[in-house]
Amino acid sequence: MTSRSAFVWCFLPGDTQPTLCGRFTHALVANGASQGTFVYGRRYLERTDALPIDAIALPLNDSVKTTSALGGFFGAIADATPDDWGRYVIDRAYGQQASPVDYLLKSQQDHVGHLAFSRSPEQLPEWLEPWDRSWLEDACRAISALERHRPLPPELERQLLPNTGLGGARPKITIADGHWQWLVKFPSRRDSPDVPMARLEAAALTLASRCGIDAVTHEVVSVGDADVLLVRRFDRAPREGGWSRDAFLSARTLLSNGESGQRYSFFGSYPRLARELGRLSARSAADRHELFRRMVFNAVIGNGDDHDRNHGMLADEERPDAFRLAPAYDLVPALHPPRIRQQALGVGDHGAWSTRENMLSSAASFDLDVTTANALIDQVEAAALDQWEQCCREHGLTRSAVASLAKCVQRIPDTHLAADGTPILPRRV
Ligand SMILES: Nc1ncnc2c1ncn2[C@@H]1O[C@H](COP(=O)(O)OP(=O)(O)OP(=O)(O)O)[C@@H](O)[C@H]1O
Numbered sequence: 039m040t041s042r043s044a045f046v047w048c049f050l051p052g053d054t055q056p057t058l059c060g061r062f063t064h065a066l067v068a069n070g071a072s073q074g075t076f077v078y079g080r081r082y083l084e085r086t087d088a089l090p091i092d093a094i095a096l097p098l099n100d101s102v103k104t105t106s107a108l109g110g111f112f113g114a115i116a117d118a119t120p121d122d123w124g125r126y127v128i129d130r131a132y133g134q135q136a137s138p139v140d141y142l143l144k145s146q147q148d149h150v151g152h153l154a155f156s157r158s159p160e161q162l163p164e165w166l167e168p169w170d171r172s173w174l175e176d177a178c179r180a181i182s183a184l185e186r187h188r189p190l191p192p193e194l195e196r197q198l199l200p201n202t203g204l205g206g207a208r209p210k211i212t213i214a215d216g217h218w219q220w221l222v223k224f225p226s227r228r229d230s231p232d233v234p235m236a237r238l239e240a241a242a243l244t245l246a247s248r249c250g251i252d253a254v255t256h257e258v259v260s261v262g263d264a265d266v267l268l269v270r271r272f273d274r275a276p277r278e279g280g281w282s283r284d285a286f287l288s289a290r291t292l293l294s295n296g297e298s299g300q301r302y303s304f305f306g307s308y309p310r311l312a313r314e315l316g317r318l319s320a321r322s323a324a325d326r327h328e329l330f331r332r333m334v335f336n337a338v339i340g341n342g343d344d345h346d347r348n349h350g351m352l353a354d355e356e357r358p359d360a361f362r363l364a365p366a367y368d369l370v371p372a373l374h375p376p377r378i379r380q381q382a383l384g385v386g387d388h389g390a391w392s393t394r395e396n397m398l399s400s401a402a403s404f405d406l407d408v409t410t411a412n413a414l415i416d417q418v419e420a421a422a423l424d425q426w427e428q429c430c431r432e433h434g435l436t437r438s439a440v441a442s443l444a445k446c447v448q449r450i451p452d453t454h455l456a457a458d459g460t461p462i463l464p465r466r467v
């Protein structure tokens with residue numbers, strides 16, 4: 039059995055320095071399976087202001103917790119591990135890592151939420167202050183070279199390394215200005231040449247706000263001949279002497295803690311997520327209505343990439359032991375939406391199908407009656423259809439791009455129909 043440990047630190051509400059809270063060990067056990075264990079430190083448990091890092095999977099007590107779900111990672115810790123992009127940069131700099139814990143330790147600075155990691159309890163996690171906007175040009179060049187597997191000046195490569203903790207596949211870094219930290223999403227060589235993705239995502243985020251959704255604050259910046267999207271980080275706030283960090287739990291974490299627990303099948307659903315919000319949220323009814331709105335919006339814009347790491351909850355500012363739905367992020371319409379739309383998460387009785395009938399079937403899980411849910415779908419559809427072109431134009435998309443993007447936003451069909459007009463029987467899940 040090979041195992042690797044990391045000491046886990048958390049930023050308590052308002053703090054700009056982390057507090058040691060426990061130790062996480064990840065081990066490869068028989069048959070290639072993985073197991074994680076976590077134990078809170080005695081000193082942390084004695085603090086009167088200690089908070090659990092996940093009240094459901096990791097309640098605040100001295101027992102040793104184990105998990106074999108999510109590759110042996112507790113969801114809250116998995117949320118802080120780098121994804122495709124971060125792993126790629128780390129592999130390039132240090133070679134492929136033997137344990138997933140090494141990716142945590144090598145990318146501790148900028149991941150989402152309030153956790154930080156170190157190799158020993160005496161060693162405080164170290165991080166560099168985020169770079170400012172003047173670094174964007176260098177960052178663009180560095181990322182483009184990295185993506186093309188080209189060599190980079192060592193100084194530039196070192197500057198990218200603190201920026202590997204955030205999840206997701208797209209190249210990204212965090213920068214700061216006087217007031218906020220911003221997640222910067224860069225173009226990728228895999229993007230379609232016809233539509234600048236930064237402008238498309240910005241248009242969709244603006245559209246979401248016009249449909250009554252609490253979406254992340256964002257702007258597009260041109261750097262040389264590239265467009266990059268700046269998204270304001272919702273988990274960092276400026277304080278005297280540094281930045282505070284707010285706890286974050288992804289929908290994947292909430293769903294893996296939920297009804298199916300360890301047997302989490304990676305097929306989560308919006309209604310199940312709504313029920314988890316009901317348990318955890320400080321404003322449960324409002325958050326469940328908002329989640330319904332987001333589900334409808336994703337169907338209307340043809341965003342089928344609304345998977346369980348593209349939703350999450352943040353610690354509530356007023357009640358540090360409670361959570362609220364985080365602002366909506368990563369909303370991107372499919373450039374070539376399929377005729378029969380589906381979501382990445384289940385929607386209702388008919389699985390992930392994006393139909394009105396399916397959405398209404400799960401209205402009760404969102405604390406909505408069918409009449410109100412119907413009205414909400416109408417409202418989102420009408421606002422989206424009315425505002426889409428305008429949002430695209432506001433974000434500088436060209437006339438031909440706007441014309442080709444018009445098809446992304448569509449009414450939700452009552453039910454899916456085959457080419458000959460007969461209803462397609464739903465696939466039950
Ligand atoms: N505004 C924000 N503040 C803090 N963290 C964020 C913010 N937006 C996103 N994140 C975190 O960063 C991760 C990556 O962001 P995002 O989903 O936008 O990137 P992506 O590369 O497009 O992802 P994907 O692989 O899903 O397409 C998210 O899963 C979330 O944990």
Ligand SMILES: [Mg+2]
Nearest residue numbers: 206347348368
């Ligand atoms: Mg994402």
